[in-house]
Amino acid sequence: MAAFEGAANPSEAIESGYYVHAPGKLLVDNISNRIALRPSSSHLLLGGIGSGKTTQLLVACQQINEIEDIHAIYVDVSRYTDISKITTGVLTAITGLELAKLIKDSQDKNVIESIKLIRNLAHGYTTEYDPYDDFYDDGGQYIAVKGIIPKKTEGYGISLQLVETVSKLAKATFENYGNLVLLFDGLDRLDDAKAFMQVVYSDAKSISSSGIGVVLIGSLTAIYGDYHDTVDKSLDYLCYQPFFDVENDPEAYNFFEEIIQTRSSEDFIEEAAIKALIRFSGGVLRDFITLTQASIEETYLSGEDKVQEQQVLKAVDSIGRNQLLGISDNELKIIKQILKTRIFIPRTDEDLRLLVRRVILEYRYPKLRYAVHPAIKPLIQQILD
Template sequence: MAAFEGAANPQRAIENGYYIEQPGRSLAETIAARIALRPSSTHILVGGIGSGKTTQLLVTRDRINEIGDIKAIYVDVSLYTDIFKIKPLSLMAITGLVLSELIGDSEGQDIEKSRALFHKLAYGFSENKDILGSAVNLNRVVRHRGVLVDKPDNPRAVFQAMTKLQEAATTAQKSITLLFDGLDRLDDAQIFSQLVTSDIQSISESGIGVVLVTPLIVAYSDYRGTIEQAVQSFEYQSCFDVFEDANAYNFFEKVIKTRAANDFIQEPAIQNLIVYSGGVLRDLISLTEAAIEEAYLLDSDKVYENHVEAAVIPFARAKSLGLSYKEREILWDLSEEGKFNPTTKEGIKLLAAHHIIEYRYPERRFLIHPVIQPLFQHEQITYEEEEEITDEDVPF
């Protein structure tokens, strides 16, 4: 069970030897090579939820650190601020905090002042000020807003303080690269575009390289062109077409067999798990974990096809809950007529959650996730009939 824990930190899977190289050249290899050539360059990594972006980011960090003269640091943005309240200057503030931690207990009065100042700029502070002209000794409390809390009072000071910390941090390291994770949960492409064109460019100009995980909405928004022009590379982590690509299928098979004891999961069960995963890495892991649980509850020493089938039922039910009527219409169109245009908010949401899976190799195509595909193989309901629909009419 522990080997297939879907909610586990990907770092732990890597440390346990469960990481399997993707077929072909992985994004980790590609981005690490680009950073090696240009240490202060900026790179975007985009993909849907559960497509393996965090794992690729962690492997990228390890590959960069193997170079020797570049220090790569993985940064979970959600540990510093609320993702949904993020705004321009937020990533610069987080960069300053990371650099403060990197410097540690370095000696030097100027460094200590810069660290203290940056914490104030990031989180805000209060001070007592005398009231001028008062006949008695009076003062008032003045509150200064921090970048990660509210709109800052002095944006320029944030960049100046970060630059001083960067200079101190690079005295022991030739170069620094930050790998920001967590922003793929941000659902505002405009805010993300502002982060790239302001924060990321400023961080890069200070001599720091950046790799940034982004929300899938960015790949289909009107801001994509602006974002691509502001960075050195824009990489897409797509799902694996286990139906049309033999290498992708073999990759998923190896993921299961690396984590499971010999012959523990029977071959037909492995085949079903790969098919039901739809080529989504996280779904493969989660479904396998659920199938192992079903086998345990039925007092079985091995995982068979019937255990996989039992695990798929609640998985499909959970995946189909909360779909809006418009999202269902999109799924029906794709199922019945093979039509899908990923330009609407609903369509992008279905892609991000892998209700609809996008493959890029061996050819670009869209597929309804296999576990919910059977729910949409029936006569399409029109918008005019919407008011008459009852719970019994909807297959989920």
């Protein structure tokens, strides 16, 4: 059952052999091919929550590391700081820290000095000062200098000293590792669209100026909000990871079937149950894994030895109800309109919220269309009736 743990680390799934290459030309292939041609290029990977962006980023990191003279580093930004409190300069500081790890054993005095400086700039430090200096009036002997990576609510912009320090570390790292590419994960959890775009505009440029390639995962707000032009001007490439249209794309349906076959023993999940799992997942990878996990739990609780369609339907009802929590009356009107006309043009904040929460799903292949998530559609119809 651990193979279907929805909250599991995607890297563990890849290491366990559960990764299945999706049909067609994937973003991971496009990104790695472009970086092979332009190692210092910048990329923004967008997509709905649960569309498989993190998995794509991890696989891209592996593929890039197979390219001669290019070294890729995957970074989960949330391991450094609270995503909601991120500000300009943080990704640049993190880049410096990652470079410092690569050359931590250097005996070069200039490199050692730069490593010490980037750690101080990133995390802050205390320094001794003259208590008789009129500038300080608190009577102490030390002053705390805050770091760029915020521990609570504060942060700083990108200083020239930070940019120059990262550039020095980059030059020292290039000698041993060749071209460098950093892949930043987790920024799609940053709800503040303005803050996200400030980070993209400032940090992506700062890191690229040091000759380092950048791949960022971002929120849907970057293309549906007011900052689309900023993205186009700040980054070289914009990539989008849509959900899989398992209803209209046979290859997508087969892809989900292969995931089941890779992660479960033969005949453990009955054919009717597999069809229900794929259909009610809506082609959302995370929902597919979570729904399968919940169905297996329902099977164990019922005393059955195989997952049947009835267990899937119970899991769908439970997950669907949870997904609908917090839906407003106006949002219900939008959903009703989509069910009636099958037309949806995301324009308002409410429209965007429905997309981000996966109440409304966007598909781009075999054609662009929007649909109410199949797991909540029966519940929505009950409410509207």
